[in-house]
Amino acid sequence: MWKNLLTTLLGAHRFRWLTTYFFSNKCELATDVCAQGLLRDLINSLPELVAYKNIHGTYLNCNQAFEQLVGLSEAEIIGKTDADLFPPDVLDLLQEQDEQTLRLNNACYLETWLSYPDGRLVWFEMIKTPFHTAEGILLGILTTSRDITTRKQSEEKLKQAAQVLENSSEAICITSPETIILVVNKVFTQITGFSKEEATGRKVSQLLKSGKHGPSFYKGMWDALNTSGHWQGEIWNKRKNGEVYPEWLNISMIRDDDSGKVTHYLAIFSDISAHKKNEQRLAYLAHYDNLTGLPNRTLFREKVDRALLHARQYQTKIAVLFLDLDRFKYINDTWGHAIGDLLLQDVANRLVECVCKQDTIARLGGDEFTAVLENISGTQEVIEIAQRILDAFRPQFYLHGHETFITTSIGISLYPNDGNDADTLLKNADAAMYRAKEGGKNDYQFFALEMNEHARQRLILETQLRYALGRGEFQLHYQPQMHLASGHITGAEVLLRWMSPEVGWVAPHTFIPLAEETGLVVEIGEWVLYKACLQHREWRENGKPILRIAVNLSSRQFKQDNLAQNIIRIVKDTDMDPTLLELELTESVLMQDAYAAAEILRELKSLGIQLAIDDFGTGYSSLNYLRRFPLDKLKIDKSFIHDIPGNQEDMTITKAIVALARNLHLGVIAEGVENKSQLAFLKSLKCDEVQGYLIGYPVSGDEFISQF
Ligand code: C2E
Ligand code: CA
Ligand code: CA
Numbered sequence: 001m002w003k004n005l006l007t008t009l010l011g012a013h014r015f016r017w018l019t020t021y022f023f024s025n026k027c028e029l030a031t032d033v034c035a036q037g038l039l040r041d042l043i044n045s046l047p048e049l050v051a052y053k054n055i056h057g058t059y060l061n062c063n064q065a066f067e068q069l070v071g072l073s074e075a076e077i078i079g080k081t082d083a084d085l086f087p088p089d090v091l092d093l094l095q096e097q098d099e100q101t102l103r104l105n106n107a108c109y110l111e112t113w114l115s116y117p118d119g120r121l122v123w124f125e126m127i128k129t130p131f132h133t134a135e136g137i138l139l140g141i142l143t144t145s146r147d148i149t150t151r152k153q154s155e156e157k158l159k160q161a162a163q164v165l166e167n168s169s170e171a172i173c174i175t176s177p178e179t180i181i182l183v184v185n186k187v188f189t190q191i192t193g194f195s196k197e198e199a200t201g202r203k204v205s206q207l208l209k210s211g212k213h214g215p216s217f218y219k220g221m222w223d224a225l226n227t228s229g230h231w232q233g234e235i236w237n238k239r240k241n242g243e244v245y246p247e248w249l250n251i252s253m254i255r256d257d258d259s260g261k262v263t264h265y266l267a268i269f270s271d272i273s274a275h276k277k278n279e280q281r282l283a284y285l286a287h288y289d290n291l292t293g294l295p296n297r298t299l300f301r302e303k304v305d306r307a308l309l310h311a312r313q314y315q316t317k318i319a320v321l322f323l324d325l326d327r328f329k330y331i332n333d334t335w336g337h338a339i340g341d342l343l344l345q346d347v348a349n350r351l352v353e354c355v356c357k358q359d360t361i362a363r364l365g366g367d368e369f370t371a372v373l374e375n376i377s378g379t380q381e382v383i384e385i386a387q388r389i390l391d392a393f394r395p396q397f398y399l400h401g402h403e404t405f406i407t408t409s410i411g412i413s414l415y416p417n418d419g420n421d422a423d424t425l426l427k428n429a430d431a432a433m434y435r436a437k438e439g440g441k442n443d444y445q446f447f448a449l450e451m452n453e454h455a456r457q458r459l460i461l462e463t464q465l466r467y468a469l470g471r472g473e474f475q476l477h478y479q480p481q482m483h484l485a486s487g488h489i490t491g492a493e494v495l496l497r498w499m500s501p502e503v504g505w506v507a508p509h510t511f512i513p514l515a516e517e518t519g520l521v522v523e524i525g526e527w528v529l530y531k532a533c534l535q536h537r538e539w540r541e542n543g544k545p546i547l548r549i550a551v552n553l554s555s556r557q558f559k560q561d562n563l564a565q566n567i568i569r570i571v572k573d574t575d576m577d578p579t580l581l582e583l584e585l586t587e588s589v590l591m592q593d594a595y596a597a598a599e600i601l602r603e604l605k606s607l608g609i610q611l612a613i614d615d616f617g618t619g620y621s622s623l624n625y626l627r628r629f630p631l632d633k634l635k636i637d638k639s640f641i642h643d644i645p646g647n648q649e650d651m652t653i654t655k656a657i658v659a660l661a662r663n664l665h666l667g668v669i670a671e672g673v674e675n676k677s678q679l680a681f682l683k684s685l686k687c688d689e690v691q692g693y694l695i696g697y698p699v700s701g702d703e704f705i706s707q708f
Contacts (some may be wrong), residue, residue, distance in 0.1 A: 021430040031648075049124070049145040052131070055138060057081045066145075070116035087308055090114060095275070101141050103127040111148065113392055116693070123152040142296055143610055150258055158183065158254075159263065171247075173267040179204045182264070191247070191271045192238030204267075210244045212236035221251075225265075229253040234272070239678040245273045271296070292348035300362035300370055304422035307374045309416055310637045319382045320422075321371040322411040322429035323351075323389070326441040328367035333414055335402055336409055342399045343406065353386060369408075370426065379414075381457050381515055385445035386410050393442075407442035418447045458514070464500050465520055466510055469527060475501055477698035481550070481669060481691045484683055489708075491548030491582065493671075493691060494532045496524070516556040524556045526566060533574035535701045545708050550582040550612065555589045558596070564603040571607070580634070582610040587619025590594040598629055626664055634661045638672020638692070645677045658685045 042064035043050040051062035059077050063324065065384040067074055070085045077085070082094050089111055101108045108128045116335040117123050124145040131142050158174060164170040171188040175181050184199045191589060192199070224231040239245060254264040266328055287299035293305065307318045318662045323346065332340040351361045355371055362370045376382055395500065396403050398631060411433025419425040430518055436445040446452050466473060478492035498506045515521035529551050557563055571578050580683040583604065590597050590613075612633035613626075617640055636657050654670070661668035668684050673692030682690055696707075 003604075017415075018291055023388060027603065030212045046144075048147075050143070051077070051139055052142045053081075053098075054140040055102060057095070059085075060140065069114060069116060069145075076629060085091070086114065091224065092207075092551040097128055097458075098141055100132055102138065105130050105138060111152075114145075120210070121149075122147055123149045135409040151255060151263075152255070154263055158266075161493060167270075170268050170270045173199070173204070173269075174511065175265045175267070176265070177262045179265060181207070190239070191239070191269070208237040210236040210238040212244060218321070225251060225253055226330075226528075229255070234472060235269075238268075242500050245271055246276050248272050289365075292345055292363050293362055294348050294352075294369075300360060300364070300372070301422045301426075302358045303362070304372050304425065307372050308415060308420075308422065310374065316374070317376050317378070319371075319373040319376050319385075320413050320425040320429045321373065321386065321389075321444075322413075322426065322433040323369040323371070324433055325367040325405045325438070326409055326439070327404065330405060331406065335399070339402060340376045340398050343404070345398050346399070347393075347408075349467050351389065354388045354392050372431070379451060379455060379460065382412055382414070382516075383444075383458065387459075389616050390442060390444065408581065409436035409441050410444035411436055414451075417451075420429075426689060461503065461511065462514055462527075463519070463520060464502055465498075466515060468498055468500065469520075469524060473501070473526065474524070476497065476528065476701060478549075478701055478704035479698035480690060480696040480704070481548075481689050482695045484679075484687055484690055489545075489547065490689060491550060493550040493584070493698070494528060494552070496528055496552075512554065516554055519556065521554045521556050522560055525554060526570065528552075529567065530574065533570060533576040536576055536580070536653075537574055539701075539705055544705050546580065547579075548580045548582055548610070550584050552584045552614065553589070555586060558585075558592070558600065564600045567604060567609070568607060569610070578608040579610070581613055584614040584635065586610050586614050587625075590625045591619070594625060594628070601629050601631075612667075615621045617653060626660075627667075631666055633667040633669060634669065636670040636687075641670050641672045641692070642674075644681050651681065654682070654687075656683055658687050 002323050011410045030670070046063060047065065049063065049066040049069055051066045053059050059080050062074055062077050064074075067077065070077060072080075072085070084096075093110065093112055097108050097110050106326065107130070110128075111123065112126065113123050115119050125148045126143055126145045129142045129144075133139060166185045168185060168187060171191045172183070172185040173181055173188055174183040181199045181202055181204060183329060184194075184196055188199065189195055189265060192208060199207060203535075217235075220232050221235075223231070230250075230252050232248070234246055235249045236246050249267060249269040251268075252266045253262055254266055255261060256263050287296060287302075288294065289296045297612060304318075304320065311318050326344070326514050328340070331343060333654040344363070347367075347369070348361070348363060351369060351371070351489050355361060355373065358375070359371060364370055372387060373382060389408065393407050396405055405452075411429040411431065413419055413425045413428035413432060415425060418428045426530055432445045432447040436443045439445065444455075446455060475497045476496050477495045479495060480489045481487065481491045483490045496507075496508055496512075498511055500506055501652075512521065514610065515524055532549050532551050536547075540546060560566070567583075570576075571581065605611060610632045611630065612635050613631060614635050616634045618637045634657060638656055640654050640657075642648050657670050667688050668693060669689035670678075670687050671691045673679055673682065673690045673694050675694060679690060679694060695705075
């Protein structure tokens with residue numbers, strides 16, 4: 001019997017390790033005596049309570065741990081039944097389980113509490129196993145009991161907690177140490193969308209991970225948990241419907257009091273999306289003006305700081321504009337604040353339209369607005385924007401049935417000239433704005449006085465230039481071009497002249513760049529071509545010699561979509577022979593938008609119009625484009641001719657350009673020929689044509705044609 005008992009004991013799952021012990025000790029289970037002694041030693045060495053009874057429930061033996069429980073010695077226990085040892089309230093359960101074990105002839109498991117003689121209550125996990133003879137005859141029940149009080153208590157605690165938490169306003173999730181979800185509450189389901197059934201048994205990461213945090217985030221979380229047993233913070237998780245949301249999460253590690261091992265994790269969280277939105281709203285209010293939606297002073301200063309950082313790094317310029325509406329108080333006082341507010345909103349909308357996307361318009365408060373312009377090329381660009389703003393105020397404002405005009409005064413400061421930081425730039429722009437007010441309002445002023453003079457001059461010129469065409473202040477002059485070998489005049493370059501009644505004669509190198517910047521050159525250029533073609537027809541009709549005319553085209557004109565069509569139309573309208581029309585363009589045209597330019601030139605070329613590259617040698621001079629475009633002539637820039645014969649280098653370049661033109665089968669003309677040695681040198685190179693004061697000054701059409 002001892003042998004069988006021992007075998008049963010060893011066979012019971014949790015004592016399997018003992019098998020190793022016996023066989024390693026080479027213990028022979030041959031005799032009952034040996035087995036009996038061995039069994040005693042064995043069961044006494046176990047922390048579990050071990051006892052066995054016959055099929056009638058009478059105790060046959062037990063270990064010391066069991067003796068302690070019932071408070072009797074082994075000898076006293078033997079021969080007794082459970083009814084002698086345990087109180088009635090647990091007896092039923094014990095007896096019921098004994099019966100079941102015998103009836104089923106199979107191991108039974110139960111959990112129950114029992115009390116020690118000192119009154120201490122302990123929870124036990126009991127396994128009742130039937131044991132048999134070698135022939136299989138049932139002999140009795142082996143009971144092993146293990147103290148599970150700690151586990152019971154913590155489970156009890158969690159259960160209680162879960163009950164409390166079921167009605168909590170926060171989501172609760174209890175997981176195993178492997179983060180498998182064991183318990184969740186109602187709010188968990190409300191927030192995540194996962195029911196209790198869907199959530200339990202699954203890993204947290206499988207269910208909720210949003211993908212918004214990198215591995216380092218989770219590592220930080222686990223590090224904190226492992227060191228302090230606690231972590232809390234904001235985390236993005238995912239709902240069942242895929243929506244990602246922010247939650248405030250509080251995780252605690254629950255450890256076994258005795259072993260210190262992690263038994264559970266308790267996570268408590270709340271959905272903070274609404275709170276977040278509120279936070280964003282607050283952040284918005286802190287940085288934006290409520291009335292107009294424009295950045296406020298705080299954000300504006302941040303923007304200027306950022307712009308300054310960029311400007312320092314890339315050595316670019318920025319401008320700060322300070323605007324104050326003229327007579328705003330009057331509108332407020334007459335029509336009330338509601339109308340005043342409407343006006344400010346309207347003004348804000350108009351201002352935003354005046355600047356680039358990257359630039360910032362802000363409202364500092366009241367009727368004060370500011371702007372920061374980044375990456376500006378120079379004062380001209382700022383003037384244009386300031387002027388654009390003043391123009392934007394020109395149309396009437398319609399305010400709930402009221403109509404009004406209002407203007408603004410603008411002060412401008414520039415980085416780096418007028419300040420290195422946001423405060424200084426703002427202060428100086430503000431000061432400049434006051435000067436604009438003093439000067440009569442509806443105007444802009446630069447902080448630096450000399451800038452104002454420059455700006456004033458330009459503005460006058462620009463204003464005059466706008467009227468020049470309409471007032472007929474432009475004239476065309478013609479400068480002869482001569483065939484070198486024969487000495488015949490073959491054509492003339494058409495040069496624009498402006499006689500302004502206010503400013504006097506204005507040189508092309510002053511007004512052409514201004515016309516280009518303002519875009520006026522498009523209109524002016526068309527006029528030049530039209531007039532030159534008309535002049536040509538007049539000469540032809542009057543029986544004058546048939547010559548070629550060369551008209552300058554600005555690179556700005558190539559930015560129009562319909563340049564070719566416009567030219568072709570003018571040629572047709574004036575009955576001009578296209579083969580006698582030459583257009584002079586600069587290398588920059590070909591470089592800027594090579595594809596578009598090639599298209600335009602091909603169209604013009606197909607009509608028979610001649611194409612010359614002006615100022616050749618000063619630009620990028622890429623051989624590639626010379627081949628790519630349908631050109632006829634290179635015009636050697638006058639700077640190379642100027643120092644001939646003194647400058648050897650210029651002579652070499654001139655020689656090279658002539659050779660290059662030959663090679664590419666292009667004609668070549670030298671401009672700026674002022675003396676005989678220059679002419680002789682060009683003749684020696686077999687340059688095709690020359691132009692310059694030596695041959696003739698630019699003169700009016702009448703004067704030019706009178707020489708023939
Ligand atoms: P450009 O096309 O290089 O024109 C030649 C300039 O050299 C003209 O100056 C002419 O008067 C000057 N010049 C002629 N012979 C000599 C000489 O022997 N020595 C010196 N030192 N200079 C000489 P201008 O008329 O003042 O024109 C200046 C520039 O204005 C032109 O340079 C051209 O780029 C532009 N321009 C003139 N008329 C027009 C026009 O109708 N349309 C466009 N887009 N630009 C024009
Ligand atoms: Ca020219
Ligand atoms: Ca030229």
